[in-house]
Amino acid sequence: MKICTVLKQVPDAEASIRTSGSGVDLAGVTFVMDGMDEYGVEEAIRLREAGHTAEIFTLALGPRRFEEAIRTSLAIGCDRAIHIETDEALDVITQARVLADAVKKEGADLVFVGGKEADWDSSALGPALAEALGWTHLDWTTKFVLTGTTIEATHDTDAGNETVKLSLPAVITTQQGLNEPRYPTLPNIMKAKRKELRKATLADYAAHAPLTKIASEAIQVKARLNKILSGEGPETAKQLITLLRDEAKVI
Amino acid sequence: MILLVSELNAGKLRPSAREIVTAARALSAIGDEIHALLLGPGAAAAATEMAGYVSHVHFCEDAGYEPFKADVWTAAVAKTAADLGAKAVILSASRSGLSYAPRVAIRLGAGLLEDVIEVESDGATVGAKRFTYLSRVTESIRSLGLPVVISVKVNILSPADPAAGAGQVATIALPIDEAANRVEVLSQAKASTGGVSLDEASIVVTGGRGMGGSEGFTKLIEPLAGCVGAAVGATRAVVDAGWRPYSDQVGQTGKSVAPNVYIAIGVSGAVQHLSGMNRSKTIVAINKDKDAPIFKVADYGVVGDLNDVVPELIKLLKL
Ligand SMILES: Cc1cc2nc3c(=O)[nH]c(=O)nc-3n(C[C@H](O)[C@H](O)[C@H](O)COP(=O)(O)OP(=O)(O)OC[C@H]3O[C@@H](n4cnc5c(N)ncnc54)[C@H](O)[C@@H]3O)c2cc1C
Numbered sequence: 036m037k038i039c040t041v042l043k044q045v046p047d048a049e050a051s052i053r054t055s056g057s058g059v060d061l062a063g064v065t066f067v068m069d070g071m072d073e074y075g076v077e078e079a080i081r082l083r084e085a086g087h088t089a090e091i092f093t094l095a096l097g098p099r100r101f102e103e104a105i106r107t108s109l110a111i112g113c114d115r116a117i118h119i120e121t122d123e124a125l126d127v128i129t130q131a132r133v134l135a136d137a138v139k140k141e142g143a144d145l146v147f148v149g150g151k152e153a154d155w156d157s158s159a160l161g162p163a164l165a166e167a168l169g170w171t172h173l174d175w176t177t178k179f180v181l182t183g184t185t186i187e188a189t190h191d192t193d194a195g196n197e198t199v200k201l202s203l204p205a206v207i208t209t210q211q212g213l214n215e216p217r218y219p220t221l222p223n224i225m226k227a228k229r230k231e232l233r234k235a236t237l238a239d240y241a242a243h244a245p246l247t248k249i250a251s252e253a254i255q256v257k258a259r260l261n262k263i264l265s266g267e268g269p270e271t272a273k274q275l276i277t278l279l280r281d282e283a284k285v286i
Numbered sequence: 287m288i289l290l291v292s293e294l295n296a297g298k299l300r301p302s303a304r305e306i307v308t309a310a311r312a313l314s315a316i317g318d319e320i321h322a323l324l325l326g327p328g329a330a331a332a333a334t335e336m337a338g339y340v341s342h343v344h345f346c347e348d349a350g351y352e353p354f355k356a357d358v359w360t361a362a363v364a365k366t367a368a369d370l371g372a373k374a375v376i377l378s379a380s381r382s383g384l385s386y387a388p389r390v391a392i393r394l395g396a397g398l399l400e401d402v403i404e405v406e407s408d409g410a411t412v413g414a415k416r417f418t419y420l421s422r423v424t425e426s427i428r429s430l431g432l433p434v435v436i437s438v439k440v441n442i443l444s445p446a447d448p449a450a451g452a453g454q455v456a457t458i459a460l461p462i463d464e465a466a467n468r469v470e471v472l473s474q475a476k477a478s479t480g481g482v483s484l485d486e487a488s489i490v491v492t493g494g495r496g497m498g499g500s501e502g503f504t505k506l507i508e509p510l511a512g513c514v515g516a517a518v519g520a521t522r523a524v525v526d527a528g529w530r531p532y533s534d535q536v537g538q539t540g541k542s543v544a545p546n547v548y549i550a551i552g553v554s555g556a557v558q559h560l561s562g563m564n565r566s567k568t569i570v571a572i573n574k575d576k577d578a579p580i581f582k583v584a585d586y587g588v589v590g591d592l593n594d595v596v597p598e599l600i601k602l603l604k605l
């Protein structure tokens with residue numbers, strides 16, 4: 036079996052986001068592997084530990100800096116990686132098409148994709164990739180059991196959650212609750228330096244014209260009243276109710 | 287023409303059905319003809335209601351559209367959009383909507399405008415606004431052509447008023463594509479939000495790790511939510527601890543909500559949590575730590591022990 040883990044490198048959640056001109060300025064920001072992608076890497080490695088003979092490869096599409104997150108995945112246990120290097124901010128549908136072409140070329144039975152990207156706030160990559168491959172997908176997965184080629188999994192829905200059965204090949208999008216991702220150990224970080232990290236370019240895959248483009252980005256933080264009360268519980272509760280009823284008129 | 291896919295909940299139109307009509311009307315530059323598609327049990331009755339808002343309604347009562355399956359819905363929606371020659375397909379950015387919209391986009395060779403809060407069109411392209419970077423940035427995006435698939439963030443656009451005349455209603459034959467029916471649903475568990483859906487609630491009361499356990503929710507959060515007709519939310523720390531189901535979680539990996547009032551109790555205000563609620567109109571926080579980051583985004587806050595403050599709130603609201 037071959038498992039592919041797709042990953043992205045994104046600003047650290049704690050990093051403050053600035054804009055300059057009409058776009059987000061990422062200069063000086065600390066980047067990390069997207070937290071959502073860590074669950075996919077972890078799940079792939081657990082499958083191997085559970086006895087599934089699997090080659091696990093990392094696939095990433097993005098600028099040079101992604102290398103760091105890719106190396107982290109290798110240090111955690113992925114066997115090799117393909118980095119399609121580009122500075123182009125391709126839209127997610129076009130990315131999915133390029134990645135689908137790469138998955139077809141490498142061959143895979145199972146692909147893990149993070150459930151929601153921490154930079155673009157997008158949850159489209161997994162479903163779009165599955166469609167481009169002609170596969171089924173399951174999103175927001177919190178429990179995943181593979182027996183042979185049959186998957187039994189639990190995922191979140193609008194109304195609650197459901198347990199489903201499906202077969203490989205499939206794209207699984209991951210989220211917290213699925214597992215507790217491990218951190219790379221120092222010896223494994225050293226070992227990962229010798230693992231294969233193959234570089235590719237968009238020209239190595241079928242060409243797809245972009246479908247949308249970012250026009251501008253702006254930070255619009257809503258101004259808050261910041262009326263903070265302190266004192267005895269009963270008294271502050273009374274003041275709070277008065278503020279919500281008479282000032283904000285919301286209850 | 288524009289194709290809307292209206293969602294049903296237990297056979298009834300979801301409030302988001304009227305929000306996506308608002309989005310469709312904002313795109314009049316690409317056509318005034320708005321068609322709505324309704325799938326699953328209850329579609330016929332809901333179609334009559336939908337006809338008050340759009341020019342054409344197509345419905346298919348096939349029970350195979352319930353429960354939602356992304357593959358099955360993709361096949362039906364993409365086929366209808368292609369047959370009708372839709373220039374824009376608009377649906378709600380619920381979990382299901384977010385799940386199949388990208389597939390429809392791939393199938394139609396269309397661009398995707400995901401989870402948008404605003405749309406406009408010049409007739410040849412569609413522009414939209416959406417949140418990025420854990421909801422801290424507002425991005426303006428444009429399609430480079432048509433068609434486009436648009437998922438509209440829930441609870442942001444104002445619900446449309448009925449149109450002047452009633453639209454035509456007709457059944458549409460969309461037999462379930464069995465080859466696409468690749469996921470078998472074994473069991474379903476409903477969220478325990480006590481009737482009020484987190485996505486559509488106008489007030490949300492969220493408890494964090496400070497609640498101390500699941501009894502903090504039954505004794506304090508649920509009664510408080512009951513007093514004001516609110517939905518109950520939770521932080522990741524809470525769902526990780528098993529005090530509430532994952533479906534109650536608000537944040538980057540949970541639901542994204544923007545109610546009129548968001549009341550956060552015993553919640554520290556981590557960025558991943560803020561990302562799911564920082565667009566709420568009024569934010570209220572109760573926390574014993576005056577330096578908790580949640581106070582930075584709060585309109586009203588109480589620094590104090592929730593075990594003292596919340597029972598008092600419940601008492602006063604019940605008066
Ligand atoms: C990839 C990723 C995704 C994530 N996604 C989400 C997400 O979707 N949603 C989410 O919520 N988190 C998410 N998190 C986790 C997030 O970083 C925080 O860990 C989490 O939000 C903390 O929850 P909390 O505020 O309940 O707990 P804590 O941070 O422990 O805060 C508890 C608060 O309660 C207060 N308190 C305690 N006792 C009392 C009392 N008696 N009276 C009053 N106040 C009291 C404390 O002062 C404290 O501020 C994610 C993390 C990662 C890495």
Ligand SMILES: Nc1ncnc2c1ncn2[C@@H]1O[C@H](COP(=O)(O)O)[C@@H](O)[C@H]1O
Nearest residue numbers: 070071073074211215216522523526556
């Ligand atoms: N990089 C990470 N990836 C996934 N989960 C994390 C990460 N960092 C912290 N967590 C989880 O987030 C929660 C809060 O973490 P902390 O803020 O470190 O107490 C805990 O459940 C951690 O296990």
